[in-house]
Amino acid sequence: MSITKLSTELLQKIYESCDLIDALHLSQTSKRHYSVLRGRYLPILGRALNNSYGPIPSLHKLVISSEPEKKGRRAVGTEIRRNALVDRIVQLPDDAPLSIELMTKMVSFGRIASEWVEIFPQFRWRIDYKNRRFLKAHEQQRMRRALYHYWTYCNLFHDQIYTQFDPDFPGERRPRDPRLRLVRTYSTIELVQLSEFLKHVVLLIETDLYPSNSVIEASHNFSPKAVAKIAWGYGAGYRYLVDDLLKYSPLDLLYLFENTYTKTERAEYLIAQGLAFEDAPATLERAISCVSFERQALDPTGGLKNLFYPALTPRSHMAKQQENVRYGIADYEGQDGYLEDDPYNHDGDRSGVSQS
Template sequence: MAMQSLAPELLARVFESLSSVPDIISLSLTCRYFYQILPKSQKLTLFFRALDETDGPVEDIIQLLTQNDNQLLHVRRTPPMSFALLSQVTAVARVARRYVDLYPKFRWTGVDSVQRRFLDAHEARRLRRAIYRMWSYAKAFYQFPYRVPRTDLTAVSERLQLLRSWSNEDLFEMEDLRGMLEQLLATEICPTDGEVYSRVPEDAQRYHLSLQYPHLRPLESAWPAYDDLFHNSRDADHNVAKPTVQELRGKHMQGWGSDLQNFYLVQSFLKFSPAQILWLYDNTIRRADVERFIEQQTHDPCFFDSRSLLFQDWLTVLHARGVDVQQAREDIWDGRTGIVNTMERAV
């Protein structure tokens, strides 16, 4: 029996059973009858439901997208569903999807790299929720134009009210994500001089000083090699793959100072939203690229003079709730709570 012969009520149930937006679209485009079987409003509901399953929680994306100066941040907003909103939600979800792929690399490093694995569905959802909420925090308090001046006392109240609207488990997930972003920033975007030095092959370490002192750099190494940036016909003959941005950055990124300087730099970079940090990861090769991005995005010559207050606010809220924050942080990094919960997996 052909599907076109099924009753419209049964076909509607078929659409409702689909778990992803591409599946719904593909079935709709099969024929004109399937395209017209559901009204647009019903399709829109199915799209949002499917997105919540694959990239949700969509509710947190909507709170991020509907921030405005006329409403308190911690009050939930319920805008009408529309295809324009759906398009914006999809764009935000795409960023979170990348972090689901990157998280294992920067969560399990060094001796812990043997534990590296893909996130399961529950862990991925917790990670996405933390991303959307950290993004909301950054957008409200650190993105230009500012919701309220950073020196205004009402900013402190709003920041704490926003964090108080989330449970302890939600805040643990955000701290887990914050630690992962610190690792990404410290190793990829603003590595220390020592980190850069450790990447230089032993037989080339005599050139290490040229990374920090350009006037000592040999002329041929002043810029990335031509072959690093472009392909030519000879590359195809020898099956030479074009290096990734991350590989080029490993060769050409300069150090940003000592370990102590690095700590404060990372806290400044955490004022950026997860989308901006991801852009830096995907597009910057040299320190000058990062500095140019900071200038273009913030127009703030004192960017490094102020730092993200998320961790301080996190401590304030949990202390007020009577939580042992030192124990909580140990539990997060040992995998007993947060995004990756080994206790949950053992059940």
């Protein structure tokens, strides 16, 4: 049967299974298809947007975190403003209404996430490269969600204003720290996937973008002079550099990975961030650790116990923490098949997740 003879209800079902580009292209094939789209314009586009760039709740929170701070008549401290922004984010319902303006902003971030989805297999199977493959649909959702969480944290707490206001690490002695308040809203499964994404970012910096002297010397037989032209140092000074570079957003990292090739180009990009960029380290990893310790204190099974990344471990060194293998961004080939209703799926059990 020709698609032109399908009922309106069936056409709407087709629209709901399309991604954003396919839905827009389908609407352009005939006046009837366009009228079907217009009949349920926002719901159909919202579903298509989720299919392309979801999960929508995490993407919506990223958009909020990227909004410029409004200047009022009265001076308001950085802590008050950031706490107010965190309040907006953590109180946002998953089914918040979407406007065309909001979806347009979501698309701009979603496109960056899609580029990360394409290159992520290079990092996920960096060691086990013989099994490298494209991410499945539910794995792409996990990947995008981890990226959105990472990016939201960068926008809120790794910018120059906040790092100058509070350059110290979050800790248990400051339970109302806005950084901890944000991270507490993530389920344990989300924290594990975010931690895995963060580990891949660290490897991207240390191996591909800003390698240390030891990395270059281990892979090439270069003279010390040649190593100095490529590498970025060693020891404590290099560790401080990596900690600073972890404040880069996914957009920064993507640009550096795809458009820079020499130490000079990457040094110029780093200098362009300003001197204040190197004054304070990234704090996301510490925030995740603090929240994990809190959950372990309340529930021994609630934290990131025996954290294990099969993506970063040679097959000959595989441990027995199979329960943690299930948490990863990409399915491990040795685990059971993906089941949407499994409590350890890409959404996970959100019981006990703090909203404060």
